[in-house]
Amino acid sequence: MLKSGPRPGRPRDSHIDQAVLKAARELLAESGYTRVTMDATAARAGVGKAAIYRRFGSKAELLFAAAVHGMDIEPPADSGSLRGDLRAMAQVIHERLATPAAREVTPALLAEMSRDPALAARLQSTFVARERRDLEVIMERAHQRGELSRPGDPALAHLLLGGPLFVALLVLPGPLDEDRLDDIASVIAAGLIAHASGPARSG
Amino acid sequence: MLKSGPRPGRPRDSHIDQAVLKAARELLAESGYTRVTMDATAARAGVGKAAIYRRFGSKAELLFAAAVHGMDIEPPADSGSLRGDLRAMAQVIHERLATPAAREVTPALLAEMSRDPALAARLQSTFVARERRDLEVIMERAHQRGELSRPGDPALAHLLLGGPLFVALLVLPGPLDEDRLDDIASVIAAGLIAHASGPARSG
Amino acid sequence: MLKSGPRPGRPRDSHIDQAVLKAARELLAESGYTRVTMDATAARAGVGKAAIYRRFGSKAELLFAAAVHGMDIEPPADSGSLRGDLRAMAQVIHERLATPAAREVTPALLAEMSRDPALAARLQSTFVARERRDLEVIMERAHQRGELSRPGDPALAHLLLGGPLFVALLVLPGPLDEDRLDDIASVIAAGLIAHASGPARSG
Amino acid sequence: MLKSGPRPGRPRDSHIDQAVLKAARELLAESGYTRVTMDATAARAGVGKAAIYRRFGSKAELLFAAAVHGMDIEPPADSGSLRGDLRAMAQVIHERLATPAAREVTPALLAEMSRDPALAARLQSTFVARERRDLEVIMERAHQRGELSRPGDPALAHLLLGGPLFVALLVLPGPLDEDRLDDIASVIAAGLIAHASGPARSG
DNA sequence: CAGTAAGCGAGACGGTACGTCCTGTCTTCTC
DNA sequence: GAGAAGACAGGACGTACCGTCTCGCTTACTG
Numbered sequence: 001m002l003k004s005g006p007r008p009g010r011p012r013d014s015h016i017d018q019a020v021l022k023a024a025r026e027l028l029a030e031s032g033y034t035r036v037t038m039d040a041t042a043a044r045a046g047v048g049k050a051a052i053y054r055r056f057g058s059k060a061e062l063l064f065a066a067a068v069h070g071m072d073i074e075p076p077a078d079s080g081s082l083r084g085d086l087r088a089m090a091q092v093i094h095e096r097l098a099t100p101a102a103r104e105v106t107p108a109l110l111a112e113m114s115r116d117p118a119l120a121a122r123l124q125s126t127f128v129a130r131e132r133r134d135l136e137v138i139m140e141r142a143h144q145r146g147e148l149s150r151p152g153d154p155a156l157a158h159l160l161l162g163g164p165l166f167v168a169l170l171v172l173p174g175p176l177d178e179d180r181l182d183d184i185a186s187v188i189a190a191g192l193i194a195h196a197s198g199p200a201r202s203g
Numbered sequence: 204m205l206k207s208g209p210r211p212g213r214p215r216d217s218h219i220d221q222a223v224l225k226a227a228r229e230l231l232a233e234s235g236y237t238r239v240t241m242d243a244t245a246a247r248a249g250v251g252k253a254a255i256y257r258r259f260g261s262k263a264e265l266l267f268a269a270a271v272h273g274m275d276i277e278p279p280a281d282s283g284s285l286r287g288d289l290r291a292m293a294q295v296i297h298e299r300l301a302t303p304a305a306r307e308v309t310p311a312l313l314a315e316m317s318r319d320p321a322l323a324a325r326l327q328s329t330f331v332a333r334e335r336r337d338l339e340v341i342m343e344r345a346h347q348r349g350e351l352s353r354p355g356d357p358a359l360a361h362l363l364l365g366g367p368l369f370v371a372l373l374v375l376p377g378p379l380d381e382d383r384l385d386d387i388a389s390v391i392a393a394g395l396i397a398h399a400s401g402p403a404r405s406g
Numbered sequence: 407m408l409k410s411g412p413r414p415g416r417p418r419d420s421h422i423d424q425a426v427l428k429a430a431r432e433l434l435a436e437s438g439y440t441r442v443t444m445d446a447t448a449a450r451a452g453v454g455k456a457a458i459y460r461r462f463g464s465k466a467e468l469l470f471a472a473a474v475h476g477m478d479i480e481p482p483a484d485s486g487s488l489r490g491d492l493r494a495m496a497q498v499i500h501e502r503l504a505t506p507a508a509r510e511v512t513p514a515l516l517a518e519m520s521r522d523p524a525l526a527a528r529l530q531s532t533f534v535a536r537e538r539r540d541l542e543v544i545m546e547r548a549h550q551r552g553e554l555s556r557p558g559d560p561a562l563a564h565l566l567l568g569g570p571l572f573v574a575l576l577v578l579p580g581p582l583d584e585d586r587l588d589d590i591a592s593v594i595a596a597g598l599i600a601h602a603s604g605p606a607r608s609g
Numbered sequence: 610m611l612k613s614g615p616r617p618g619r620p621r622d623s624h625i626d627q628a629v630l631k632a633a634r635e636l637l638a639e640s641g642y643t644r645v646t647m648d649a650t651a652a653r654a655g656v657g658k659a660a661i662y663r664r665f666g667s668k669a670e671l672l673f674a675a676a677v678h679g680m681d682i683e684p685p686a687d688s689g690s691l692r693g694d695l696r697a698m699a700q701v702i703h704e705r706l707a708t709p710a711a712r713e714v715t716p717a718l719l720a721e722m723s724r725d726p727a728l729a730a731r732l733q734s735t736f737v738a739r740e741r742r743d744l745e746v747i748m749e750r751a752h753q754r755g756e757l758s759r760p761g762d763p764a765l766a767h768l769l770l771g772g773p774l775f776v777a778l779l780v781l782p783g784p785l786d787e788d789r790l791d792d793i794a795s796v797i798a799a800g801l802i803a804h805a806s807g808p809a810r811s812g
Numbered sequence: 813c814a815g816t817a818a819g820c821g822a823g824a825c826g827g828t829a830c831g832t833c834c835t836g837t838c839t840t841c842t843c
Numbered sequence: 844g845a846g847a848a849g850a851c852a853g854g855a856c857g858t859a860c861c862g863t864c865t866c867g868c869t870t871a872c873t874g
Contacts, residue, residue, distance in 0.1 A: 007817085007818080007872090008816070008817045008818070008871085008872060008873075009816080009817035009818025009819070009870085009871070009872075010817080010818050010819040010820080010869070010870040010871050010872090011818085011819080011870080011871065011872090012818090012819065012820095013819075013820080013870095016819090016820085032314065032317060032318045033314055034314065035318075037859085037860060037861085038860080038861065038862080039859095039860075039861090042821090042822095046821085047820080047821075048819095048820060048821040048822060048823085049821090049822090049823085049861095049862085049863090050819085050820075050821085050822095050863085050864085051819075051820060051821080053862065053863080054819080054820095057862095058861085058862080059860095059861075059862090103317060104314075104317060106313070107310045107311070107312075107313030107314035107317070108310065108314050109310075110309075110310035110313070110373050110374065111236060111237070111310035111311055111314070113374075114235065114306065114307065114310065114373075115235055115237075120376060121376075123374075124375075124376065128374065128375075153386075156383070156386050156387070156390070159367040159370060159371055159375075159383075159387070160363070160367050160387065160390060160391070162366075162367075162370060163363075163365075163366030163367030163368070163369060163370040163371070164362040164363050164365075164366035164367070165366070166366060166369065166370045166374075167362060167365060167366040167369050167370070168362055168366070170313050170317075171313065171316075171326075171331070171369070172327075172331070172362075173323060173324075173327060180359070180362075183356075183359050183398070184359070184362070184363065186394075186398055186401070187359070187363060187391070187394035187395055187397075187398045188363070188390070188391075188394055189394070190393065190394045190397030190398055191389075191390035191391055191392075191393045191394025191395075191397070192390055192394075193397075194390075194393030194394070194396075194397060195386070195389055195390045195393055198389070209840080209841070210848085210849090211840085211841070211842090211847065211848045211849075212839085212840070212841085212847075212848035212849030212850070213838070213839040213840050213841095213848075213849050213850045213851080214839080214840060214841095214849090214850080215850065216839090216850075216851080219850090219851085237829095240828085240829060240830085241829075241830070241831080242829075242830090245852090245853095249852085250851080250852075251850095251851060251852040251853060251854090252830095252831080252832095252852090252853090252854090253832085253833085253850085253851075253852080253853090254850075254851060254852080256831070256832085257850075257851095261830090261831085262829090262830080262831095412866085412867075413822085413823090414821070414822045414823075414866085414867080414868095415821075415822035415823030415824070415865090415866070415867095416822075416823050416824045416825080416864070416865045416866050416867095417823090417824080417865080417866060418823095418824065419824075419825080419865090422824090422825085438723065438724055439720060440720070440724075440855095443854085443855055443856085444855075444856070444857080445855075445856090448826090448827095452826085453825080453826075454824095454825060454826040454827060454828090455826090455827090455828095455856095455857080455858095456824085456825075456826080456827090456858090456859090457824075457825060457826080459857070459858085460824075460825090464856095464857085465855090465856080465857095509723065510723065512719075513716045513717065513718075513719035513720035513723065514716070514720055515716075516715070516716035516719070516779050516780065517641065517642055517643065517713075517716035517717050517720070519780075520641060520712060520713060520716070520779075521641045521644075526782060527782075529780075530781075530782060534780070534781070559792075562789070562792055562793070562796070565773040565776060565777055565781075565789075565793070566769070566772075566773050566793065566796060566797070568772075568773075568776060569771075569772030569773035569774070569775060569776040569777070570768040570769050570771075570772030570773070571772070572772060572775065572776050572780070573768060573771060573772040573775045573776070574768055574772070576719050576723075577719065577722075577732075577737065577775075578733075578737075578768075579729060579730075579733065586765070586768075589762075589765050589804070590765070590768070590769065592800075592804055592807070593765070593769060593797070593800035593801055593803075593804045594769070594796070594797075594800055595800075596799065596800045596803030596804055597795075597796035597797055597798075597799045597800025597801075597803070598796055598800075599803075600796075600799035600800070600802075600803060601792070601795055601796045601799055604795070618844025618845065619843080619844050619845040619846075620844090620845080621845070621846095622845075622846075625845095625846085646833085646834060646835085647834075647835065647836080648833095648834075648835090651847090651848095655847085656846080656847075657845095657846060657847040657848060657849085658835095658836085658837095658847090658848090658849085659837085659838090659845090659846075659847085659848095660845080660846060660847080662836070662837080663845080663846095667835085667836080668834095668835075668836090
């Protein structure tokens with residue numbers, strides 16, 4: 001029973017949530033993670049620091065929330081082929097990681113994760129799990145379609161697809177163009193298909 | 204003519220370079236990036252802070268240098284197959300990224316890179332370029348062997364191979380086991396081979 | 407209308423003012439000016455450094471405030487003679503300058519004054535002006551008493567009385583004994599009386 | 610037997626002594642004691658720091674030497690009266706203290722003295738002792754002249770004369786004009802004369 | 813409609829690290 | 844050896860930031 005009814009006292013002002021996230025997002029894009037300060041965020045939002053900490057437990061949580069704000073992905077539509085589905089999925093992941101805010105926040109979030117297992121678990125169970133589930137659907141479809149002789153491991157597929165995108169956006173200098181996304185999806189689709197025909201393993 | 208001869212004044216003590224990097228590496232493995240302090244590093248190295256700042260412009264530069272210190276990779280031996288070569292390459296990359304120091308420093312380094320183009324360029328021209336060159340050799344060998352109908356793009360291969368390893372180490376909780384490395388190398392080898400047989404593109 | 411009402415935000419904690427000044431005074435007496443550090447002061451006061459810098463712009467300001475804290479002098483009582491009044495005044499000035507804290511701070515303060523006119527002005531308008539005013543009262547009394555044919559210049563009297571005490575405490579090794587104070591007051595009283603009988607000058 | 614013959618090795622370059630003192634004096638007048646640094650002094654003098662430390666044991670010694678450089682006082686000429694002699698003596702002391710370098714160095718020197726008894730003793734035995742000896746001559750002359758019924762205590766006279774000058778120059782804002790020096794000498798002369806006629810004391 | 817609980821802006825607070833600066837010493841090479 | 848150049852240990856300075864706390868005020872639900 002989670003419902004607690006209207007709590008006593010003055011209710012939170014939802015305008016503040018928006019103002020804070022907006023300010024955080026702007027500062028993130030302007031200055032980079034470490035140069036965003038809670039004081040500056042509060043000042044730009046026209047808000048007290050306490051109002052922020054009432055909503056977000058730490059700078060990391062705030063900036064994470066700011067970066068992922070509005071990042072809901074559509075369920076992966078069936079394109080008719082594994083390759084097409086992976087290409088669509090690559091597009092989704094790419095868009096999500098390519099925003100300025102996301103590019104700033106991601107490295108800092110990784111750093112935070114290595115120190116804060118709770119945060120790590122939370123991210124695992126949301127973003128990673130969601131993407132993996134989508135991949136599962138895609139691979140199951142490919143199995144039914146006959147492309148894959150076995151459904152295969154969605155975690156492996158996720159690693160193979162997401163890893164290159166992740167690295168390309170965060171580590172490499174230039175942007176990722178459409179052709180590159182095509183190639184990535186293409187190689188991985190072919191690879192997974194060939195791999196599924198190989199000897200099954202116990203894992 | 205870059206040779207400048209022995210500069211005047213007392214030369215830098217190379218023992219200090221070693222002591223500082225050693226202290227930084229130890230503290231990094233013990234405490235994590237943010238908990239390494241310049242004071243503690245100087246104290247453990249038995250060195251003044253100025254001696255550190257004379258060598259490294261900031262904490263980020265120091266810890267980067269400490270993490271990558273001595274990370275030379277051997278030229279990729281020919282295993283007889285593309286799949287085998289990729290598997291060996293995966294092992295090398297994995298070992299390099301899996302050290303405690305590297306795991307601590309990498310996220311902070313990514314954050315720094317997005318703000319310091321000089322640092323980014325430096326990393327590109329060393330680590331990334333070196334790995335890419337190795338991949339180029341591997342793919343050329345596969346081409347000569349007849350596995351690949353075209354030599355292909357080493358940058359794409361690098362992305363496909365390194366990306367999953369990178370992400371696995373930084374984002375995923377557990378370690379990467381041998382089977383996973385096998386799978387990754389296997390899928391990518393198969394995918395590259397299939398991809399090379401497809402229609403050539405203008406890019 | 408200067409009244410500004412209660413400023414917004416959390417008000418300063420006056421306990422901290424006291425704790426900081428107390429800690430600074432103690433350290434000053436224990437260690438001497440240069441060996442008092444802001445960190446040590448903050449630590450002993452159980453206070454963050456920022457709280458100190460919020461109140462005192464620099465180490466010099468803090469230690470000055472610590473040294474002069476609570477140095478209020480009583481109005482000079484009428485002893486019945488100029489000589490007696492000057493002797494009492496000498497006692498007061500001497501006591502003020504002879505505290506360990508004052509002996510430590512004074513030289514540093516002088517150095518600071520030559521570079522910071524605002525600090526100099528502040529000292530002029532408090533300590534110097536107050537002592538001079540007291541001398542003025544003393545000389546006026548002596549004039550009314552008939553000891554001085556003219557009231558005379560209190561600034562001159564202040565210089566003549568305070569100068570020797572100041573120098574004795576800062577330059578000379580040993581302490582000033584009672585006899586010395588007697589002599590100083592005696593010579594100056596006699597000198598002022600004789601001087602007042604001389605020809606008036608235009609200045 | 611202090612003479613040790615020509616020491617082995619390269620003899621000191623006396624041009625350096627001059628260059629160092631000149632640089633120190635300039636920096637002192639420009640910036641104030643604490644802002645003079647040994648590095649800056651060495652740089653301006655075109656000299657290594659070691660060459661300075663070979664000549665002066667510390668910053669305090671260097672700046673003291675720089676400030677008092679060339680400050681030899683002539684023996685006090687007989688003006689025909691105690692008042693005249695004191696006036697001349699006041700002039701000498703004033704000139705010595707009024708140089709920009711002296712005004713900067715004196716407070717810092719006082720601070721140093723309170724911590725370094727050796728330095729204090731050295732100053733006592735040079736400047737203070739020399740001025741006191743001159744006063745002794747002056748007072749003895751006044752005694753012989755009949756102005757003073759007893760020779761009196763030169764240390765007291767020194768305090769009475771030097772103290773006001775010291776304070777006027779270092780503590781008070783404005784300059785000391787001629788009239789003020791007249792007044793000081795006049796009051797003290799009269800006071801000493803009156804004091805000498807009073808009851809002798811054992812001290 | 814008074815009471816209470818909480819939200820709010822502002823900003824002080826403890827703690828902690830940073831990067832700079834300076835002193836006095838030491839180490840190189842050159843004269 | 845003296846000299847210029849500059850590295851070195853040590854340590855203080857003043858700034859910045861985080862996350863918490865404390866003011867006085869406002870806003871809603873409660874009895």
